[in-house]
Amino acid sequence: MDTTTATAGGAVLVLFGGALLLWCAAxxxxRRRVRxxxxxxxxxxxxxxxxxGELDSAPLLSFATGPAAVGSAGTYGAGAHGVLAVDACELVLTRPRGHTPLRRPPRFVPGTSVRIAYxxxxxxxxVLAPEETGPRALVADLLWTALGLGCLAAGAILLVTAG
Known part of the structure; x- marks a missing residue:
């Protein structure tokens, strides 16, 4: 392989692997902080x-929060992030973070109740409660981390051999 090609390829793999690892860690x-x-x-x-929206693997969730902040109680209308303030509580419409299967699991049909933390x-x-995600979420996190580490290692090997 040409030295310039190996250097460019190695740099791209190192950048991609590093960015993927940072994203996984963040x-x-x-998710851990919110839980x-x-x-x-x-x-x-x-x-x-x-x-x-049906193509998104994360389900669209609706839930009510506790008492709203002072001054927002009793107001009507959607605010930022789809939050609707009504009588000392907020109705939130959102998708959970960290849910990355290829297809939406069949247990997330409309009308189903799920436990979350916000x-x-x-x-x-x-985020979905750990009981709602199951062991597959951990496996997916480990696979994304392994992909990031593999790209980082392959890029480092290309850079070392080219230099």
Whole structure:
């Protein structure tokens, strides 16, 4: 392989692998923080209003938060992130973070109740409870991490051999 091609390919693989590892670490950290410090809630899977939303593997969830912040109680109208303030609680419409299967599992049909945790400061940030994701989520996280490590290692080998 030409030295220039090996250097360019190695650099691309190192950048991709490093970015993928950073993304995996950031997502895992967000999910862990929300599960530990967030508030638990029960959400309902909502039917999609458009065909493109049905292709998303993460279900559209609706849930009510606790009492709203002072000054927003009793107001009507959708705010940022699909939050609707109504009488001292907020109705949130969001998709959970960290749900990455290729297809939506059949257990997430509209009307199904699922347990979640949400960030009280940003109610649009919600994650499924560990019992709802099962062991497949851990396997998917490990596979993404292995892909990032593999790209990083392959890129480093190309850079070392080219230099």
């Amino acid at each position: 997502e895992a950290r967000v 530990r410090r967030g508030r638990p809630a029960v959400a309902t899977v909502v039917a999609e209003s458009d065909a493109h 960030d009280p400061r940003r109610p649009g940030l919600a």
